[in-house]
Amino acid sequence: MTLTPSTPSVPGHTCSSCGARHDEPPMHYAAPAPSYWTPEMESEPDCLLSPDQCVIHAEHYFARGTVEIPVRGTDEVFSWGVWVSLSRENFGRMSDRWDTPGREHEAPYFGWLSTELPVYAPTTLNLKTYVHTRPIGERPRVELQPTAHPLAVEQRKGIGTDRVRELAELLLHG
Secondary structure, three states: OEEOOOEEEEOEOOOOOOEEEOOOOEEEOOOOOOOOOOHHHHHHHOEEEEEEEEOOOOOOEEEEEEOOOOOOOOOEEEEEEEEEEEOOHHHHHHHOOOOOOOHHHHOEEEEEOOOHHHHOOOOOOOOEEEEEEOOOOOOEEEEEEEOOOHHHHHHHHOOOOHHHHHHHHHHOOO
């Protein structure tokens, strides 16, 4: 899976991987699809992949959201664009309210993280989550249930700017 970087905002540094000067590391990386999606599914009638929702074989339902991690000592937030599997019922409820003002007042939906973030061990697949709907035009916020998993710990405690740079180097240079 390829994670795509977006807008940078933490001050530049010299990359320990390539030795080049990078002005600023990206603060957001996003997965284009759930880890269970394959390109062959695009042509299957019971599969759908849109920028915000995914259905696989009319059995598995996913919504796109963000895992936000505060950057300690700054006003910045580092985020992962991820996919979360939802029950058919919750997916339908979320879809029915997708364009409804006030949808952010919905109770959170339970889901399973369905994005493999390669910089974490053990796997991030199937971590338990709560999906918090936000106002129209904003992707849901994904809250990991509090466990000892490194991603869940980072979401609760935040990360430093050194960790932001480390993540950028790992993701940009493998």
